[in-house]
Amino acid sequence: MKQFLSAADVPDINALIAKARAHKAKPFGSNHSGQQKMVINLFFNSSLRTRMSTEKAARQLGYDVITYDASGGWGIEFEDGTVMNGNTAEHVREAAGVLSQYCDILCVRSFPSLTDKDADYEDRIMKAFVKYASVPVVSMESATRHPLQSLTDCITIAEHRKAVPPRVVLTWAPHPRRLPQCVANSFAEWMLAWGEVDLTICNPEGFDLAPEFTKGAKVVHNQAEAFAGADFIYAKNWSSFEDYGAIGDFPGWQVDEAKMALTNNAYFMHCLPVRRNVVVSDGVIDSDRSLVLQQANNRTWAAQAVLGEMRG
Amino acid sequence: MKQFLSAADVPDINALIAKARAHKAKPFGSNHSGQQKMVINLFFNSSLRTRMSTEKAARQLGYDVITYDASGGWGIEFEDGTVMNGNTAEHVREAAGVLSQYCDILCVRSFPSLTDKDADYEDRIMKAFVKYASVPVVSMESATRHPLQSLTDCITIAEHRKAVPPRVVLTWAPHPRRLPQCVANSFAEWMLAWGEVDLTICNPEGFDLAPEFTKGAKVVHNQAEAFAGADFIYAKNWSSFEDYGAIGDFPGWQVDEAKMALTNNAYFMHCLPVRRNVVVSDGVIDSDRSLVLQQANNRTWAAQAVLGEMRG
Amino acid sequence: MKQFLSAADVPDINALIAKARAHKAKPFGSNHSGQQKMVINLFFNSSLRTRMSTEKAARQLGYDVITYDASGGWGIEFEDGTVMNGNTAEHVREAAGVLSQYCDILCVRSFPSLTDKDADYEDRIMKAFVKYASVPVVSMESATRHPLQSLTDCITIAEHRKAVPPRVVLTWAPHPRRLPQCVANSFAEWMLAWGEVDLTICNPEGFDLAPEFTKGAKVVHNQAEAFAGADFIYAKNWSSFEDYGAIGDFPGWQVDEAKMALTNNAYFMHCLPVRRNVVVSDGVIDSDRSLVLQQANNRTWAAQAVLGEMRG
Numbered sequence: 034m035k036q037f038l039s040a041a042d043v044p045d046i047n048a049l050i051a052k053a054r055a056h057k058a059k060p061f062g063s064n065h066s067g068q069q070k071m072v073i074n075l076f077f078n079s080s081l082r083t084r085m086s087t088e089k090a091a092r093q094l095g096y097d098v099i100t101y102d103a104s105g106g107w108g109i110e111f112e113d114g115t116v117m118n119g120n121t122a123e124h125v126r127e128a129a130g131v132l133s134q135y136c137d138i139l140c141v142r143s144f145p146s147l148t149d150k151d152a153d154y155e156d157r158i159m160k161a162f163v164k165y166a167s168v169p170v171v172s173m174e175s176a177t178r179h180p181l182q183s184l185t186d187c188i189t190i191a192e193h194r195k196a197v198p199p200r201v202v203l204t205w206a207p208h209p210r211r212l213p214q215c216v217a218n219s220f221a222e223w224m225l226a227w228g229e230v231d232l233t234i235c236n237p238e239g240f241d242l243a244p245e246f247t248k249g250a251k252v253v254h255n256q257a258e259a260f261a262g263a264d265f266i267y268a269k270n271w272s273s274f275e276d277y278g279a280i281g282d283f284p285g286w287q288v289d290e291a292k293m294a295l296t297n298n299a300y301f302m303h304c305l306p307v308r309r310n311v312v313v314s315d316g317v318i319d320s321d322r323s324l325v326l327q328q329a330n331n332r333t334w335a336a337q338a339v340l341g342e343m344r345g
Numbered sequence: 346m347k348q349f350l351s352a353a354d355v356p357d358i359n360a361l362i363a364k365a366r367a368h369k370a371k372p373f374g375s376n377h378s379g380q381q382k383m384v385i386n387l388f389f390n391s392s393l394r395t396r397m398s399t400e401k402a403a404r405q406l407g408y409d410v411i412t413y414d415a416s417g418g419w420g421i422e423f424e425d426g427t428v429m430n431g432n433t434a435e436h437v438r439e440a441a442g443v444l445s446q447y448c449d450i451l452c453v454r455s456f457p458s459l460t461d462k463d464a465d466y467e468d469r470i471m472k473a474f475v476k477y478a479s480v481p482v483v484s485m486e487s488a489t490r491h492p493l494q495s496l497t498d499c500i501t502i503a504e505h506r507k508a509v510p511p512r513v514v515l516t517w518a519p520h521p522r523r524l525p526q527c528v529a530n531s532f533a534e535w536m537l538a539w540g541e542v543d544l545t546i547c548n549p550e551g552f553d554l555a556p557e558f559t560k561g562a563k564v565v566h567n568q569a570e571a572f573a574g575a576d577f578i579y580a581k582n583w584s585s586f587e588d589y590g591a592i593g594d595f596p597g598w599q600v601d602e603a604k605m606a607l608t609n610n611a612y613f614m615h616c617l618p619v620r621r622n623v624v625v626s627d628g629v630i631d632s633d634r635s636l637v638l639q640q641a642n643n644r645t646w647a648a649q650a651v652l653g654e655m656r657g
Numbered sequence: 658m659k660q661f662l663s664a665a666d667v668p669d670i671n672a673l674i675a676k677a678r679a680h681k682a683k684p685f686g687s688n689h690s691g692q693q694k695m696v697i698n699l700f701f702n703s704s705l706r707t708r709m710s711t712e713k714a715a716r717q718l719g720y721d722v723i724t725y726d727a728s729g730g731w732g733i734e735f736e737d738g739t740v741m742n743g744n745t746a747e748h749v750r751e752a753a754g755v756l757s758q759y760c761d762i763l764c765v766r767s768f769p770s771l772t773d774k775d776a777d778y779e780d781r782i783m784k785a786f787v788k789y790a791s792v793p794v795v796s797m798e799s800a801t802r803h804p805l806q807s808l809t810d811c812i813t814i815a816e817h818r819k820a821v822p823p824r825v826v827l828t829w830a831p832h833p834r835r836l837p838q839c840v841a842n843s844f845a846e847w848m849l850a851w852g853e854v855d856l857t858i859c860n861p862e863g864f865d866l867a868p869e870f871t872k873g874a875k876v877v878h879n880q881a882e883a884f885a886g887a888d889f890i891y892a893k894n895w896s897s898f899e900d901y902g903a904i905g906d907f908p909g910w911q912v913d914e915a916k917m918a919l920t921n922n923a924y925f926m927h928c929l930p931v932r933r934n935v936v937v938s939d940g941v942i943d944s945d946r947s948l949v950l951q952q953a954n955n956r957t958w959a960a961q962a963v964l965g966e967m968r969g
Contacts, residue, residue, distance in 0.1 A: 060381070061381050069684070069685050069717075071713060071716075073709070081413070081419065081443075082443060084411075084413075085385070085411055085413070085444075085447045086447060088411055089383060089409075089411070089447055092383075092409050093381075097713075097716050099708075099709055099712055099713070101705070101708075101709070107705065110933070113939075114934070114939060115933065115934065116933075116934040116935060117932035117933050117934060117935050118833045118932065118935050119833075121932075122930050122932065123929070123930035123931070124931075124933050126943075127929055127930065127931065127949065127950075127953075128930075130950045130953070131705075131706060131929060131950065131953040132709075134950060134953050134954040134957070135709045135710060135713055135957065209430045209431075305435070305439055305443060306434050306435035306439065306440075307435070307436075307439065308429035308430065308433075308434065309422070309427065309428075309429050309436050310426070310427065310428040310429060311428060311429050311430050315425075315426060319438075325439065326439075326442045326443065326446060329439075329442070329443040329446050330446040333446070333447065372693070373693050393725070393731065393755075394755060396723075396725075397697070397723055397725070397756075397759045398759060400723055401695060401721075401723070401759055404721050405693075521742045521743075617747070617751055617755060618746050618747035618751065618752075619747070619748075619751065620741035620742065620745075620746065621734070621739065621740075621741050621748050622738070622739065622740040622741060623740060623741050623742050627737075627738060631750075637751065638751075638754045638755065638758060641751075641754070641755040641758050642758040645758070645759065
């Protein structure tokens, strides 16, 4: 792959899952492949899991890693032709060009504004780095997608499903803050592209995801209907796409034991961090059907599979 | 060791000192032991010496290291059962559980509030990480103790003492800011547990340390009395334990040449950073009896000995 | 070299350029030289290029690296004899002494105040680290100089010149913020010390650099006169040395295609980051005569040559 921004960049999702599981079985088996090469991880927004798992994955492949936190502000200009006499100090043409001099793979994280829908959904920052970098670019979450998380989720489902296709439910859940749609967009996109799950998305009215990500999925607005007979419940909050950035006040959508009882003894999944007793009850996340720590673990192997496939 | 939080975790302090000195003699002699393993250093508070010496120690053992600065705020919830709709974004159960997926040893630093004595002295944050981590936890300073510093101090005294037991004085010293009791608590705890020094603690009235740390030590409130005939003077400021967090206004407690003249040509020790001409006079810290740089150096070997003994 | 602060520390600039080009040809050819050794990169001011290129260079030599960002404030005291009861928490004697315990080479970046000319031009912070460190010190830009950039510029000119001496012009250019004189000072200093270029400096009246850096160079106040027949145009803004720290309001000094047409098809150089259409027009920086990315690349090889020559 020359870029890893979405499911569309992956020629064969099952093959990538298999590579991740091979790394998990033998973490240092490909330790030669990154020798004398450099990965730069560039964060325009904070990160814990992504930073650590991606750095660990890169090192296990033999890469050296520089992690650069630009969340404090590195005023990059993205418009062409601007007279840069304001707050931006460097154009993305130089920023991406310079970073490409120092590494073999450039990983970038950049969140959406949640105020300007058009700008966010153009995924301008990520696309500008892809355009001007001369090395492969890996998204560590962009304004619209979180593909490393979704690959992780595919791996975790592949490890735990009993039959193909399992019944998978992506459910909206409450949250007091305004969150991006990225994880949910990507989850829908990857489940549909993978083609090995029966996907239902459930969310309150007014919280449907952007149609480009959900075409082919069943979308319902009743949580009980969706949960009935499910094998996997994937909970996530997102702010509204329609009324862009609006927070939903639906505390009744918390995933709790009563709702899980409607399922086919489903596994519970969440990308973390998670607000307990808001998104999900203690009883559910602390149960032996909770896969949240396994997911966090699989972040490493997903990142290792992706980094291992990047070619200049 | 499965945890390194206090002197009580160490089966044999002399053996640990010997290991540290062996690493000092041959820094890369155990470079195989950490190969293909990861140490995560998690800082809820800033650090210079601890960060660098612990990272250097880990790398000399062959470990890879990720240093994560959470001092800017990573809202961790420590209470169980809370409805997390406020300022905390992740529960320590997940935080510790996730970090344990990414490393073989988890090192944590977390300072006290100095406003809530009970919460501080429960050492809640460190203990929560120990409880929920599935890998060994090393304290890089907690609300009540700084065991890596104290092991360093044992090493430094062992290197410089002429007879056993040397007469060691821990003296309170002035400081314009409110400081934790950690270094002093730990120093007393380790000297007493080690059992190879004759310890006197001197501090102004109202600045006695918590009794759990000083049982068995001589405590006096007169600096001149304590200094008479001493072989080592260990200076440190701490805020009041009794009137919790109060700063002491006793400029006369500065360690200066006149006071050092009362000693048995004692060595001067301090954990650094130190405010010159407040805690200690230039004349004392710049003299050839000052061991402050040797102590800073020994931080590396103390950390290396501890990391080398951690077992999952 | 025991220190790398200015051109005066370099016994033979051509030999250092040759070493940099040898590293560029074979990046890991000297990978043994830094094995089991540590470089500490200490930043009192933010950095992108310098941080990444220096870290990459050190690792390619086999060094381990700790990068420490002290830009958030680590209150170091530089005056001797002070009673440290104010905002400074550690004296440079201890700071430099401690860091020297943890590394084999200490690299430091510290910008000028641009308000106190005398203090800035004493280069107090860098000199204090040199004085109190017990390991070699490399400047990653100080209050008055940026020698790693200037070595980079020598390398880039050596790679592209057709004849010796090429005609090189250092031109002042507009900028909305108050910038240090460091890059310009060092560029003049190195070009003159190198002795293999014909240097002209052009800047508006009132923006002459400090005479100690420009002795022997032609200084003119007319850009067109300077550009005529030039082989290399090196653009850079600096605030006034005479009216210390004053910003110059001369938008007409932007480097554009019309001015480049006066030259001998000159290459365009800039150290980056650069404000497009303020310092230089899009047409010039995007032309095939622009060397800005090659310069950024050469930062790595300059740093590698310097680190490779440091001896304790």
